[in-house]
Amino acid sequence: MVIVLGTISDESNKLNKTISNTVNFNGTLRQETSVINPSVLIEAENLSCFNYMYIYEFGRYYFITDIVSVRNGLWRITGKVDVLMSFKDGIETCPIILANTEITLLDKYMSGEMWKARVKSKTDIINFPSGLNSTGEYILITSGG
């Protein structure tokens, strides 16, 4: 089986991650293991610099959750499936009701978590250009006239 070890620096919840420092290893699956949380033995000098892997036979990307030195030159690597990266093509077609987003389809007129108001407020006054008579006008009403 082919195992590709590499390094990522993206957030774990990022859909499409950038993998660098990749190294291919060939091996044989000698014992049972989970597809979702696999544990594999790899012969190598040092594997502590890797945090991500791809197992070709499983067709999945994995976060490396643990690296154990079994003996000199033999490592046990435990992984957890990265469902986002593994199924990103299918996920991109998934329909959603979008709650929050950074760039597209934003609506600044809906209340959301990012809007914060301080305790203090401020008050502005806007005067109208004119108003009622400021001094008043006498009105005298008599009968007849």
Next chain:
Amino acid sequence: MPVEQLTLSETQQAIANLWGTDWASMASRMSEYGLTSAEMADTNFLREWSGGAVEPIYAKNGETILGYNFRASQSTVGTGLNSNTAIIHRGYVGHAPATTIETIGTNAGKVKVSRLSGIGSKVVTGASKLAIPLTLASIGITLGKTIDETLYNVNPDYWDSIGLFTLNPQTWSSIAGGDDTLGGSFINAIFGIDPQTGETQAYIDSDAMAYMSYVMAQAGIFSAGGENVTVIDNPNNRNFPVPVPCVVNPNGTITGLLSGGGYTQQWTTYIRNNTSDVIGYVYYDSSQDAGNAIYISKNPFQYTSRPVGDPQRYWNNASYVLAGRYYYANLGMLRDCNVPLYMYFDASTGTDVWQYQHEFYNGILNGTITESSSVDGIGDQEGATIPNFDGLSESEILPYLQQTYPDMFNNAINYPVVQPDGTVTNHTYVPITLPFTSNMADTQPISGNQTQANPIVDPSTSPQELIDLLTNVLQQPMTEPISDTTTPPENPTDTGEGSSPVPIVPVGSASALWKIYHPTQAQIDSFGGWLWSSNFIDQILKIFNNPMEAVIGLHKVYATPIDAGIATIKVGYLDSQVPSAYIEQQYIEVNCGSVNLFEQFGNVFDYSPFTDVQLYLPFVGIVPLNVADVMRSSVSVIYGVDVITGACLAQVKVSRDDKSSILYQYSGNCAVQYPISSGSYMGIVSSIISVAGGVAATVASGGAAAPLALGAAGGLLNAHTNVQHSGGFSGNAGAMGGKIPYLIITRPQTKVAYKADALQGYSSNSYTTIGECSGYVKADSVHVVNVNATDEEINEINNLILSGIII
């Protein structure tokens, strides 16, 4: 006046004045966005930061600031700005920020700073300078006139000759800047730009429009034409016995044209004015027994003709262009009416010949001619509202314009400007139609196809000359995209339909039973002296047991009544001989003008429960307004006042997106009653006690709970508490309050975390697919389909999308 450097506080105040106080608070918080203390101490840092754009525009008097120009050259926008709000655009600036910054953009090395909203979704620019000939032509077109090249044929410097600088130098020096030359002086203007369509509307100060209209009126531009003319000769010398007096009256009627009688041959009589210019002629051909009366003018004119003896028939017509220089019309045909006029002996035939009088078949004797202007090259736009400034003084022009062009003032933008002494003057900027020219320095602008009815310059339909002009004025190309096309419109396009019915003020009064006088203080004193003279008492006692029953009431009303005339004050049938103005119109209307309420944040903070809006109404009190009703709108207050009782009705009209309705109406009483007898005094006192009791009851019930009551969205921490600002007051108590309405706007102080949009995102509530999104995405619901994964993995995908992922 050279441009002066503003101090920091003046700059902050100016920015706060134009964009709201959040700009000022931002200025004080610039350190949060990367400015050092040294930069903060620089009094010009805001000038640098905003592109060096803050500069006051002084009037000629050197004391008045007409506005602030916020445009200047700067290559970059400060890097320390809150980047979740500043959106850089290619051509212009567009969108409102999350917290404080309205808009910032760059274009070809220039920085534009402006603000979104206003009336509708316009961007209102800072002050710009309009050249004088361009402004005068704009005013003429806006008031319904046409201007063509003829105006400049005789006098190429026509606008320099109308006395603009000298008619009232004091007024001129307060409304205009620069020197007293056409090229060196200017009028302050602002521009409203639709960021989506680029449609642009120019506005100028209403005081400038009033004064310049006054000057133009004095120059005769708005005066109807009319020349005294006389038929002085008959070039063909065909039996035309004597010169026939013929007068074109100032009102346009022509009299006396055919009093000379008829003739047997062809003849032509020219009508000349006092300078011998031919302005018309009458032609007759006896072989056809018909003729024509042609009127020629140097100005376009309208005329009405009516057949003799058939007053039910008439024609309204416009003149035709003759040789590109004159205008003419055939005003009617002649015919023999078979009325014997005189007989003469024809020696060639040896017979007597009867001569018949001729008259117009549809002639000008029953018609009128009204020239559109006494100035060559000035005409009337078809269907336009033309002002009549005859007899108006300079101070009466602005009220007349407000009354004659209500739409113009309803669509005005009120623009407060901070002055050097810290006071704020309110300017009303009215929309104008720009003339047909591409050159700001053009001293001979013409109207072209620009009209009163269509003042907006649409870049997609307007001629290139106007687009070039606005490019020149605004220093930006109109045809470039002026909004961020990646961002959908933020303001809702559907803002409601319909308008409220127009209230009709009652007319008429039972004036036969009483008389309403509008006396001055001195006249009141004189009347009192006469009232209590023994002579009066002796006479009035014959009629009434109580003489004061003849005086129905005396009060002060805080509105200016409309006087119908002057008369002596009469009580019953007795005449006091004291003169006083009297009133016949019981109900009057007081228009307090309008103010514009801008969105300051461009987001939810502009609305309830974050922002509160209250309105102080004289003689009514402070009343709450629904923010959703009035935000991004123009709010007008109009009082209807009954001068007899002082009852008043304050109507609050809200205009937005070409719709307007009266949304609030409050009643009160704006009269202060004066006791004229012990009985009336007790009546006044008891009514005041009654009002006070009502206020106390309000405070005791709702009033006690109101100060601590949370708003409807009480669960929000930032919801305002509702505090009652006043009880209801009117009459005597209201007289001690302010007489000018004002808006009280309470806004939150906001705080949005830097990069909050990237980490939390804006609310969206829309249907899409994940692939259509970018950046931070959080869903309210998702259908995980087309994914070949285990059930556990699908559940995890579902949970991740609901909690937020990054595309």
